[in-house]
Amino acid sequence: FSYNTTNNGPSEIIGGGRWLWTDQLFLSEDAVWDTADLPVSQINQLPQTILPGEFFGRTNSFTMPVRPSGNYYLILRADYYGSANHGDLYETDESNNQLIIPIQLTTPDLSPIQLAAPAEASTRQPVQLAWSIQNIGDGIAQKKQTYLASEWSDRLYLSTNSKVNA
Secondary structure, eight states: OEEEEEOOSSSOBOOOSSOOEEEEEEEESSSSOOTTSEEEEEEEEOOOOBOTTOEEEEEOOOOOOOOOSEEEEEEEETTOOBOSSOBSSOOSOGGGOEEEEEEEEOOOOEEEEEEEOOSOOOTTSOOOOEEEEEEOSSSOOOOOBOSSSBSOOOOOOOOSSSSOOO
């Protein structure tokens, strides 16, 4: 995601040193920020000096959390931390520190559609199986290797009935 921050105040913001403020990005089910919204990215700002009317841009990335498909909102709150009356940066107007944009999330949904196995098998003998999985969801199902294992795996069970039991 990319965004610009503009100095709308009458004074310059003097950069350098430790960070000056923190911007926070949230994923929300509605267009109103509240504490139930999920924080997805935090950006500590350490800009150069910004004169009144000037802006600086940021580009950042995050991993979208697992949520059902649907319409959501990204809520960017500039100068998020601080006291109840102001953030880390004292400003002329604290009410203009939020930007909201809609986003549609898509989610994969993997479903077995075919399983081929012999009608008979002997114990302690190899059995040849074949199966197909289809993504019936609206999102991309991308198998990605991690350092531990694949992000999804298929499991086959041998059972005396048609139910998967523990």
